[in-house]
Amino acid sequence: MSQTVDRALSILPLLAEGPADLGQVADRLGVHKSTALRLLRTLHEHGLVYRQADQRYRLGARLFALAQEAVENLDVREIAHPHLVALNEKVGHTIHLAVYEENEVLYIDKVESRYPVRMYSRIGKPVAITVAAVAKLLLADLSEPERRAVAEKLDYPAYTARSTPNAPAFLRELEKVREQGWATDLGGHEESINCIGAPIRGADGRVVAAMSMSAPNVVVTAEELLTLLPLVRRTADAISREYSGAVPVSKETPAKETPAKAAPSTPSTPSKEVTP
Amino acid sequence: MSQTVDRALSILPLLAEGPADLGQVADRLGVHKSTALRLLRTLHEHGLVYRQADQRYRLGARLFALAQEAVENLDVREIAHPHLVALNEKVGHTIHLAVYEENEVLYIDKVESRYPVRMYSRIGKPVAITVAAVAKLLLADLSEPERRAVAEKLDYPAYTARSTPNAPAFLRELEKVREQGWATDLGGHEESINCIGAPIRGADGRVVAAMSMSAPNVVVTAEELLTLLPLVRRTADAISREYSGAVPVSKETPAKETPAKAAPSTPSTPSKEVTP
DNA sequence: AATGACCGTTGCATATCTTGCAACGGCGTC
DNA sequence: GACGCCGTTGCAAGATATGCAACGGTCATT
Numbered sequence: 001m002s003q004t005v006d007r008a009l010s011i012l013p014l015l016a017e018g019p020a021d022l023g024q025v026a027d028r029l030g031v032h033k034s035t036a037l038r039l040l041r042t043l044h045e046h047g048l049v050y051r052q053a054d055q056r057y058r059l060g061a062r063l064f065a066l067a068q069e070a071v072e073n074l075d076v077r078e079i080a081h082p083h084l085v086a087l088n089e090k091v092g093h094t095i096h097l098a099v100y101e102e103n104e105v106l107y108i109d110k111v112e113s114r115y116p117v118r119m120y121s122r123i124g125k126p127v128a129i130t131v132a133a134v135a136k137l138l139l140a141d142l143s144e145p146e147r148r149a150v151a152e153k154l155d156y157p158a159y160t161a162r163s164t165p166n167a168p169a170f171l172r173e174l175e176k177v178r179e180q181g182w183a184t185d186l187g188g189h190e191e192s193i194n195c196i197g198a199p200i201r202g203a204d205g206r207v208v209a210a211m212s213m214s215a216p217n218v219v220v221t222a223e224e225l226l227t228l229l230p231l232v233r234r235t236a237d238a239i240s241r242e243y244s245g246a247v248p249v250s251k252e253t254p255a256k257e258t259p260a261k262a263a264p265s266t267p268s269t270p271s272k273e274v275t276p
Numbered sequence: 277m278s279q280t281v282d283r284a285l286s287i288l289p290l291l292a293e294g295p296a297d298l299g300q301v302a303d304r305l306g307v308h309k310s311t312a313l314r315l316l317r318t319l320h321e322h323g324l325v326y327r328q329a330d331q332r333y334r335l336g337a338r339l340f341a342l343a344q345e346a347v348e349n350l351d352v353r354e355i356a357h358p359h360l361v362a363l364n365e366k367v368g369h370t371i372h373l374a375v376y377e378e379n380e381v382l383y384i385d386k387v388e389s390r391y392p393v394r395m396y397s398r399i400g401k402p403v404a405i406t407v408a409a410v411a412k413l414l415l416a417d418l419s420e421p422e423r424r425a426v427a428e429k430l431d432y433p434a435y436t437a438r439s440t441p442n443a444p445a446f447l448r449e450l451e452k453v454r455e456q457g458w459a460t461d462l463g464g465h466e467e468s469i470n471c472i473g474a475p476i477r478g479a480d481g482r483v484v485a486a487m488s489m490s491a492p493n494v495v496v497t498a499e500e501l502l503t504l505l506p507l508v509r510r511t512a513d514a515i516s517r518e519y520s521g522a523v524p525v526s527k528e529t530p531a532k533e534t535p536a537k538a539a540p541s542t543p544s545t546p547s548k549e550v551t552p
Numbered sequence: 553a554a555t556g557a558c559c560g561t562t563g564c565a566t567a568t569c570t571t572g573c574a575a576c577g578g579c580g581t582c
Numbered sequence: 583g584a585c586g587c588c589g590t591t592g593c594a595a596g597a598t599a600t601g602c603a604a605c606g607g608t609c610a611t612t
């Protein structure tokens with residue numbers, strides 16, 4: 001809606017591919033060099049792009065800082081983190097936390113496995129949306145027409161033989177996840193890795209986030225992993241309760257029923273917070 | 277230099293403080309609501325801001341993705357990472373990697389301590405520039421006038437009694453670091469935490485990054501930590517050599533076979549990730 | 553239930569701000 | 583030494599962003 005800003009912002013994904021010089025940027029934007037120069041200057045002043053020694057432009061430092069602050073403002077994350085760590089310390093496997101936003105599912109927290117086998121995933125990375133357990137959980141909560149709309153638009157890459165092949169299969173899977181209240185990814189993304197996940201719900205029952213536990217076959221089989229499902233679900237439920245306004249329980253005593261905050265229109269508690 | 281873009285980008289740090297509605301954004305920008313609306317729309321289309329259920333705006337998902345891609349395009353990081361992991365596996369302490377950019381020092385990689393004691397730091401977070409070992413190393417490499425210019429502009433927060441108190445003291449410290457080729461932070465940021473660091477140099481001898489090892493007093497004393505200095509310096513030197521174009525030594529260095537090609541414009545290896 | 557206030561949204565006319573052009577200067581190459 | 587390449591700047595023309603005023607919806611108040 002604003003041409004100038006639109007062009008300026010288009011530079012960012014372009015630079016994400018790698019450093020580029022003025023001419024390249026101008027060409028790919030389809031504008032005159034002088035125009036590109038001025039846009040880059042403005043981005044530079046805001047720290048979003050950085051000019052390296054060879055005069056080429058790269059994405060800048062403030063981008064990290066912004067992303068960092070953004071992720072820290074997500075209150076689900078704040079609340080969930082200690083629970084995730086506790087679960088990780090109990091079972092040792094990798095724990096992920098993810099949210100759905102604007103047709104994308106992305107990890108917002110992760111606790112690394114204690115086992116030497118490392119997985120590659122990163123906070124901020126978009127998730128393989130058609131197969132990941134957390135993605136299924138988050139999408140399953142959408143309304144039926146929404147689910148269908150999303151499912152139609154997706155690609156269905158065949159990561160493995162067990163990847164979700166197409167939209168109908170995906171929708172069936174979402175239906176199943178919706179009913180049972182938990183999800184799995186058994187080798188759907190990487191042949192040797194299984195995940196189980198559970199939803200985290202807000203006071204109104206809507207799914208606000210999803211968590212999962214992942215482990216490679218070489219550590220535990222899928223069946224063994226599934227025996228941990230109750231643990232995962234309990235953790236997710238505990239997070240849900242706390243997120244919905246319940247007082248954090250002191251220990252692992254599932255404990256006291258605290259009156260859920262009934263206020264439908266949550267008083268605008270400014271979620272202002274300061275990082276030490 | 278471009279007013280429109282300037283205004284649009286000013287919204288981002290504003291939203292980083294927390295969600296805000298249209299009126300607030302317009303006020304703080306000093307523009308009409310309709311103008312703010314159009315700017316926000318453009319930002320929204322690019323995924324940089326997200327509109328949550330209560331209609332307020334937040335920083336968006338693409339911001340993470342961009343920061344992520346950006347950090348992965350840093351070739352120093354690519355090269356250093358396996359070395360950092362190896363060092364961490366040997367000694368168990370937390371390892372950081374940082375670069376200097378535009379008057380800021382920021383972490384671009386981190387390998388967590390194996391010990392239960394966690395430290396507070398995050399990739400992307402600006403470093404406590406006046407006390408951190410990595411900051412000293414990076415600034416020490418600047419020319420004398422540059423160092424002075426930077427040192428004058430800085431604030432010198434007294435995190436602890438051992439924090440660098442002022443510019444002259446900082447410049448002396450930088451001089452010392454410059455001569456000895458390594459740096460420490462002994463309780464300058466957190467009373468109970470010590471760090472030792474070493475510089476990573478490019479082919480031309482300039483410092484391109486710095487790494488450090490951190491450990492709390494309760495795990496090892498400062499003296500014990502200092503006995504690990506040779507290990508840190510060797511690791512840093514190994515990274516420097518590889519970054520300068522040398523073939524990775526086959527010894528304990530990770531098995532990443534690459535022809536001795538110094539080309540820095542290496543296409544980043546598509547990072548495999550695993551879905552929960 | 554009706555009213556009023558608030559907030560986000562839209563169409564439009566004005567004028568501000570951006571754009572492309574052409575020319576300059578630095579730099580490495582032929 | 584001259585040429586070509588790339589980043590940079592001043593300027594005029596015109597496209598584009600801006601503020602205004604009005605609309606419509608939602609929520610709180612009476």
